[in-house]
Amino acid sequence: MRDKERILMTIITRIIPGLLYGSFDKKEEYVKSYMLNPSGICKGDLVFANTSLNINDFVVGIVDHIENDCIVIREIGSNRLCNYYNESFSVINKEKLGYEILEGVQYKIYQKVIKAFGNYTNYCTRFKSISFDGNMCTVQARKAFENDLFFEVSFPYNSKTTTASIGKLLKEKDL
Known part of the structure; x- marks a missing residue:
């Protein structure tokens, strides 16, 4: 299994159950939305692009760096970058994923x-x-x-x- 597939499967098997079966008030332990405050996003965060209409290789990715007008996302398992403008992100709590997210x-x-x-x-x-x-x-x-x-x-x-x-x-x- 490639890095990207393994990491996406880890997100599905560890984050989704926490959201589905955990209490609503503990939701942010797993995923935190930064729709109204994108300044909370940091380099290295594992993010999900909430408002992307088209599924692409960067919908779930790692924040490579932040520029004045965009957030640059790195594709999981590669060095390919994508600039996101006018996008809403949720940060996935990497601590809930363990070492399976290493690349x-x-x-x-x-x-x-x-x-x-x-x-x-x-x-x-x-x-x-x-x-x-x-x-x-x-x-x-x-x-x-x-x-x-x-x-x-x-x-x-x-x-x-x-x-x-x-x-x-x-x-x-x-x-």
Whole structure:
């Protein structure tokens, strides 16, 4: 499955049930409309274009940047950009989606990290979180049945980073 398909399926399976079965007053925990206040939209937000009449590749996308007269949206899973003028957006809460919204190399690194935890750490050591900053990846671990930080490793990543190299770092910290 491509990034775009996976991310759209994640939105459908995690956001729609929250809207359908959650209470109306908690709706904004999942999706927040910025129809009357577009200044609340920020770079990096995952957005849905509410007033687009024609379905296109950018109806659900990521805010690349904001200009004086438009919001520039990046297509999920690509570097293609689209300028939106006179559009109303809703911001989708990425925290409700988890790591399934990572794209490209970052998603592949996430998958390798999960595999490395299974293959290179003790049974009681579990994945806690992953973050990316430039070309650096930081992974946090926790103990089973706890949520406190057990250890953290950081490493430079690229498309050639292997599960074994990640596993070696995890194993060194997992004492």
